[in-house]
Amino acid sequence: MPLPWDAKVLVGILGVSGTLHLVRPETYEPLMPELVPAHRPVIYGSGVAELLCAAGLLHPRTRRLAGHASAALLVVVFPGNLKMADDARRSRSTRFKQIAYARLPLQVPMVRAALRAARTG
Numbered sequence: 014m015p016l017p018w019d020a021k022v023l024v025g026i027l028g029v030s031g032t033l034h035l036v037r038p039e040t041y042e043p044l045m046p047e048l049v050p051a052h053r054p055v056i057y058g059s060g061v062a063e064l065l066c067a068a069g070l071l072h073p074r075t076r077r078l079a080g081h082a083s084a085a086l087l088v089v090v091f092p093g094n095l096k097m098a099d100d101a102r103r104s105r106s107t108r109f110k111q112i113a114y115a116r117l118p119l120q121v122p123m124v125r126a127a128l129r130a131a132r133t134g
Contacts, residue, residue: 014073014133015133016070016071016076016130016133017126017129017130017133019122019125019126019129020070020080020126020127020129020130020133022126023067023070023083023123023126023127023130024067024070024071025067026123027063027064027066027067027070027083028063028064028067030060030063031059031060031061031062031063031064031066031067032060032064033060034056034057034059034060034061034063035057035060035061035064038053038056038057038060041056041059041093042056043097043100044093044094044096044097045093045096046092046093046096059086059090062082062086063086065079065082066079066082066083066086066127069082069083070083070127070130073133073134074134075134076130076131076133076134077131077132077134078131078134079130079131079134080127080128080129080130080131080132080133080134081127081128081131083127083130084124084127084128084131087120087123087124087127088120088124091120094113094116094117094120095117097113097116098113098114098116098117100113101113101114
């Protein structure tokens with residue numbers, strides 16, 4: 014069964030985000046909740062996980078596992094998005110607020126896309 018269009022978009026998002034985690038990890042450090050130890054290794058690990066999920070979604074043999082892993086990953090990183098929104102709330106930057114708040118509801122369709130992809134594997 015072919016990969017649904019929304020899962021193709023998710024592959025792109027995970028690929029770009031995973032790459033950015035590896036080449037510009039400092040971008041993600043402000044998003045890390047204080048309770049998470051070893052911020053840099055966790056950022057690298059989440060980048061690798063995103064790239065593995067993206068690659069796994071592309072192959073029918075690994076799509077089921079990758080779809081479920083992608084959904085789980087999106088849920089696990091959600092506290093970072095909440096922290097970003099909270100930081101934005103205190104910021105004077107309207108653009109930062111727009112980006113931070115827009116990310117929150119986007120998690121739902123991304124999780125849905127991951128689960129839809131898992132059903133096609």
